[in-house]
Amino acid sequence: MTGDRRKFRREGEERRREALITAALELIAEGGPAAATVRAIAERAGVTPGLIRHYFQSKDDLTRAAYRALMQRMNTDNAAVLESAPPDPVSRLAAFVAAALRPPVVDPGRMGLWAGFMHQVRKTPEMAAIHAETYLGYRDLLEGLIAALPLPIDAAERRRRAIACNGVIDGLWLEGSALPAAFAPGELERIGLDAVGAILGLRLPSPQLSET
Amino acid sequence: MTGDRRKFRREGEERRREALITAALELIAEGGPAAATVRAIAERAGVTPGLIRHYFQSKDDLTRAAYRALMQRMNTDNAAVLESAPPDPVSRLAAFVAAALRPPVVDPGRMGLWAGFMHQVRKTPEMAAIHAETYLGYRDLLEGLIAALPLPIDAAERRRRAIACNGVIDGLWLEGSALPAAFAPGELERIGLDAVGAILGLRLPSPQLSET
DNA sequence: GCCTCAATTATACACTTGCATAATTGCAGA
DNA sequence: TCTGCAATTATGCAAGTGTATAATTGAGGC
Structure with missing residues (x-):
């Protein structure tokens, strides 16, 4: 008589994990x-708490997997920007910079996510490795874009400039995400393009939004 | 007979709160x-958990007070850098930039602290106000240093450059703190000084460390 | 239709958390 | 020395945490 047991559907492992x-x-x-408790996660995923432990060895395991997935998505997004960018080096760099300084990359939620993982990144070696890999990958991408420009600088100097450009991008992203009301729409983009241009000694035009 | 009750000393309110x-x-x-539980905090302060509720209305109250104190300390530190800086505008700016890009400002622990508060800053209006005030205060300080330079730019352009310089500083601070092994000692300072110089169109010499 | 087994749910447990309240005690002033 | 009060400790509690384990059930193969 007690047919009050919850109905469910079986799903593929990949879909459930995702x-x-x-x-x-x-x-x-x-x-x-703190809000990502086992119970809250299960509820949002439309599932019962116990199932988490069927797909992940522990909550920490799920956390690590989530961080890995987040970083992969961000890498994919960055690469996608370059896919649909004009062929000339200056436009490509401008598109790359501008994309990082407007929504949906500039976003309080995304920054909250980033900050939320920061502590674990500092302490868990595996997550530290993921972080280092992602950061250096992003910087290498940027350095590659810079290398395609006709600049009279050697490799060491190019590395330093890439670090600096990466710094401006990160810093402006952070400030725009943490304090959205402090900037007019498009303002961060313009400031970032000018700053990267100044660091590299060239002018970066504001890229027109690509219509996919 | 049960003399096993813990001995204690009465302290001034200010000292205990601090x-x-x-x-x-x-x-x-x-x-x-997550590590800052009521019990852990009390133990580290050499005190019993109940006392926290004698000095703070709730744990959230203590958290807010801690954030306020942290921000005040950081503001004080920044101001102190300028106290002991050379009088000329270029040196002052250079000292300010360099100080932000070396220990103890660049430090994994400090970044963990910053990231740990980020979430609450986003949701608690009072903490958001503290954050906005501190960030804008820092930027205004920077803009003041820039205004003292002989640059042919108007106020709006100066504001944009200040935002950009603030961005480089924040971004490099972040990266240096999150991935200390990725940078040689002094490297961040040099990169930051060059980048700020490029943004402002001047050369910033590396300031000699002031011996207090 | 039935069987089988993995996917899923249900239940329980030990532990931690923030908080409330009562019992002590250090210490300043008479 | 004694007294009174606020600072401090001790104890207990309800709620929430991650996890282990047993009981169900959906769905594909025969």
């Missing part, structure tokens, strides 16, 4: 790491 | 917000 990871990321973005 | 705040900040810096 749903759980997405739920965890959303919760951390919204309410910080 | 000790509790310091303990909370240390714990957050070391182990993230």
Whole structure:
């Protein structure tokens, strides 16, 4: 008579893992790491808490998987910007910089996510490795774009400039995400393009938005 | 006969509050917000958990007080750098930039602290106000240093350059703190000085360390 | 239709958390 | 020395945490 047991559908392993990871990321973005409890994650994923332990060895395991997924998505997004960019080096660099300084990259939720993971990144070696790899990958991408420009600088100097450009981008991204009301729409983009241009000794035009 | 009740000393209110705040900040810096439990904070402050509620209305109240104290300390540190700087505008700016890009400002613990508070800053209006005030204060300080330079730019352009310079500083600070092994000693300072110089169109010499 | 087994749910447990409240005690002033 | 009060400790509690384990059930193969 007690037919009150919850109905469910069986899903493929990949879909379930992804749903759980997405739920965890959303919760951390919204309410910080503390909000991403096993029960909250399960509820958002439309599932029962016990199932998490069927797909992940522990909550930490899920957390690591979520961080890895987040970083992969960000890498993919960055690469996608270059796919649909004009062929000339200056336009490509400008597109890359501008994309990082407007929504959806500039976004309080994404920054909350980033900050939420920061602590674990500092302490868990595996997550530290993921972070280092992602950061250096982004910087190498940027350095590659700079190398395609006709600049009379050697490799060491190019590395330093790439670090500096990466710094401006990160810093402006951070400030725009943490304090959205402090900047007019498009303002960060313009400031970032000018600053990167100044560091590299050239002018970066504001790229027109690509219509996909 | 049961003399096993803990001995204690009465302290002034100010000292106890400060000790509790310091303990909370240390714990957050070391182990993230999750490590700063009421019990852990009390233990580090050499006190019993119940006392926290005697000096603070709730744990959130203590957290807010800790954030306020942290921001005040950082403001004080920044101002102190300028106290002992050479009088000429270029040197002052260089000292300000360089100080932000070396220890103890560049430091994994400090960044962990910053990241740990980020989430609450986003959601608690009072903490958001503190954050905005501190950030804008820092930027205004920087803009003031720039205004003292002989540059042919108007106020709007000066504001944009200040935002950009602030961005480089923040971004490099972040990267140096998150990935200390990726940079040689002094490298961040040099990169930051060059970048700020490029943005402003001048050369910033590396300031000699002031011996207090 | 039935069987089988993995996917899923249900339940329980030990532990931690923030908080409330009562019991002590250090210490300043008479 | 004694007294009174606020600073401090001790104890307990309800809620929430991650996890282990047993009981169900959806769905594909025969």
